[in-house]
Amino acid sequence: MELHVQGGPVEPFLGAQDLFSTEYDLDRPVTVRVREDPDERTRVSHSEDGHLLTISRQAATSAMARELALHEFAHMHHHERGHPSHTQSTEEAIYLALAGRSVEQRKLTHCYQIANHMRDVYADDVWMAMAPGDKLVPFLEASLAAAVADRPADPPGWDHVTPTTPRDRGPDEPTARLTPAADPEITAVNAAFALALCERHDLVDDDHRLYDLAHAAAADAEGVSLAEFKRHFASLSPDPDASEFRKALVDVTRAYATSGTKAAD
Template sequence: MELRVTGPGPSAPFLGARDVFETAHDLDHPVHVRVRENPDERTWAGHYDDHHVLNISRQAATSVMARELALHEFAHMRRHEDAHPSHVLSMDEVLFLALTGREVERRVLAHCYQIANHVKDIYADDITLSVGPTDKLVTFLESELAAAVADRPTPGQPSGQRLTAGADPSMTAVNAAFALALLERHDAVPGDHRIYDLAHAAGEDAPEIDVDGFRERFGALARDPDESDCRRGLVDAIRTYVDAQETTTGPAAD
């Protein structure tokens, strides 16, 4: 696996991720890692005919999660090279099938893309967690979910107040379902782990979202789906989420 790191950051996390990845997998195309100063861009990958690009902020590249973030992106690259349905399906087609006859708000449309990203992440992390430890991922997902449910109402506030902080409560509930599904899929947490309490809090804040239902959807994704199965699963998940939203006015998703 050919790797080149450029930019104002360390190369060790990426070389370490490559060494771990290569214990069971490889990439046909070289990877160009570009460390950027912009802290708002944690990681994102680009795929081209003859190479991949991993963009990562300097803040992320120097964090304790740097190696794990790189390993996760390498797994996405492997899925892309394999033309895995979750990574090459047309989202325009999926959204057309899921949203025909429906109007959705722009925020809900953005959430549809996030649901699709969760499916991609499940399949990428089937690779990631087959070669790497789960401890840091558990801590990371717990921390992210805890931050989203930290703004609890104080005693005496009326019932029905938001439990989540700045994040959209509906999407926070789906994110919680994703986190549980991923960790359960790899037997990474015991049944009494704190993340279950956090997921329950997220669900309380968004009663329109069936957290257990989404957890089962994500967790039951076929290990080796064909394109039709993958498309059908995405359409059903997106349609279920959109139909759960009470407000469906706004710009239509054509």
């Protein structure tokens, strides 16, 4: 595994490389570029010549820098190996799930974020088999607590649209803030993802504060079933074929896009 780090600390990336290389290898070289922009935590692009990880200095110098690098290396591994989660077009899944329906633009946008969660599940399956995920729990807890506290007084009202062809977002392309405050419905799904990830890897006990935060998020989004979306993420097959992953992505897309509303023909 060939690694080049530009513009920032090399230690967390070299540490991640050493650990990752005990179990896996990457055929293409990896370039890490550290940037000053704190809003762009991580972004990954792939080409025939190699993988490019752009990471903020804030993230590259954080306590989770090594774990973030491992996570991104796992995405690169899945990309090179053609894992179904990294070859399936989100655009195609949205078309299959929502053909003939009208959905809010905000929900359509959120579907791409949910697809990214599903890719993240498979990346985390790789790196958490090599390193403890204990640092991930307080990160998830803090992120969820901030989103719950930041809920809007009124739900956002975006126009309804018929799904067209929004571009696929890369597995680790950052998600921009969608509203002036956290959207309760996607916050509830994010809470379900956090719980599913923790349960999938036995990271928390049943009385952990994350459960209280998740139920608070769910209470703010009555149309979104926390249990249903947790099941979608937690029950992903560890080794799916293309058809199995496509069905899972279609199912979760349809469940979210039609949650809390009556679908319009």
